[in-house]
Amino acid sequence: MSKVELELVTDGLEFPEGPVAMADGSVILVEIRRKTLTRVTPDGKATVIAELGGGPNGAAIGPDGAVYVTNNGGFNWVQRPDGTLAPHTQPDDYAGGSIQRVDLATGKFTTLYTEGGGRKLRGPNDLVFDREGGFWFTDLGKHDDERMDLGHLYYAKADGSQIIKARSGLLTPNGVGLSPDGKTVHVAETRTSRVWSFAITGPGQVATSTDRYAQHGVMGPLPGYQLLDSLAVEADGRVCVATIANGGVTVFNPADGSHDHIAVPDVLTTNICFGGADMRDAWITASSTGKLYKCRWPRPGLKLNYNA
Numbered sequence: 001m002s003k004v005e006l007e008l009v010t011d012g013l014e015f016p017e018g019p020v021a022m023a024d025g026s027v028i029l030v031e032i033r034r035k036t037l038t039r040v041t042p043d044g045k046a047t048v049i050a051e052l053g054g055g056p057n058g059a060a061i062g063p064d065g066a067v068y069v070t071n072n073g074g075f076n077w078v079q080r081p082d083g084t085l086a087p088h089t090q091p092d093d094y095a096g097g098s099i100q101r102v103d104l105a106t107g108k109f110t111t112l113y114t115e116g117g118g119r120k121l122r123g124p125n126d127l128v129f130d131r132e133g134g135f136w137f138t139d140l141g142k143h144d145d146e147r148m149d150l151g152h153l154y155y156a157k158a159d160g161s162q163i164i165k166a167r168s169g170l171l172t173p174n175g176v177g178l179s180p181d182g183k184t185v186h187v188a189e190t191r192t193s194r195v196w197s198f199a200i201t202g203p204g205q206v207a208t209s210t211d212r213y214a215q216h217g218v219m220g221p222l223p224g225y226q227l228l229d230s231l232a233v234e235a236d237g238r239v240c241v242a243t244i245a246n247g248g249v250t251v252f253n254p255a256d257g258s259h260d261h262i263a264v265p266d267v268l269t270t271n272i273c274f275g276g277a278d279m280r281d282a283w284i285t286a287s288s289t290g291k292l293y294k295c296r297w298p299r300p301g302l303k304l305n306y307n308a
Contacts, residue, residue, distance in 0.1 A: 006265075018070075020307075023308065052071060058230065072097050072124055090143065100112065113163050117152065174189065179254075197219070232301055281297070
């Protein structure tokens, strides 16, 4: 197990996720329970940019400098025995999932998508932009005490003109990221603790097979009870996935299938992002305790295609 020295940036956040490292040193993130898009400055001050409703879950800067948000539609919340928070089932006021675009200057937002591929979006979770300005996103789905949705991988244009269901029938797809060459899309499945790697054959297209048992690139599953959340990619192609239950970040190496774990003091560690001049600054969301940490990562992260 590797170690990093964690610095607490701020606490008191209401289930933070989706951090985005900004050029000015601030971090933009969502607060799912608070239903907001929030900016955290280096001094730890948190300021609401927009009140988005539902359950804002993931965030990314698009080609136009706006923030695009995957909104899961909201959760019921439970208090764990230690007093921390955890998302639970679909809430009574659930009205569906969506993709939202937020103007950073004004905080005004528009809803780009509420359905795609012949179905309504259920629980959009995470997203990543490619070099062409489109974005891949996961729809994890929703569940109650009796039923759980199958999830899907989507691709959409930033102007709201097209959405494609690229891969169906995934089990709780969560984190999504692109390889350094842009030719592979990685998808972390929460409940299987696997990371799938699909070859990209075109915008919104991945290699498929008529054989349901055909092999695809896969890393994991992890041993014991470990669940995967959102992810970020390192410059050399390693895939860093926030890990639940065994709180921390699991680093998968696609070159040989090996993995390493970096511990974080929160059982619901949910996201990591990279930034800084050398891309070795890493920010990690510790969601159940409402904290944002910063550390120096052992290797540089991959620069995203867009930033602001």
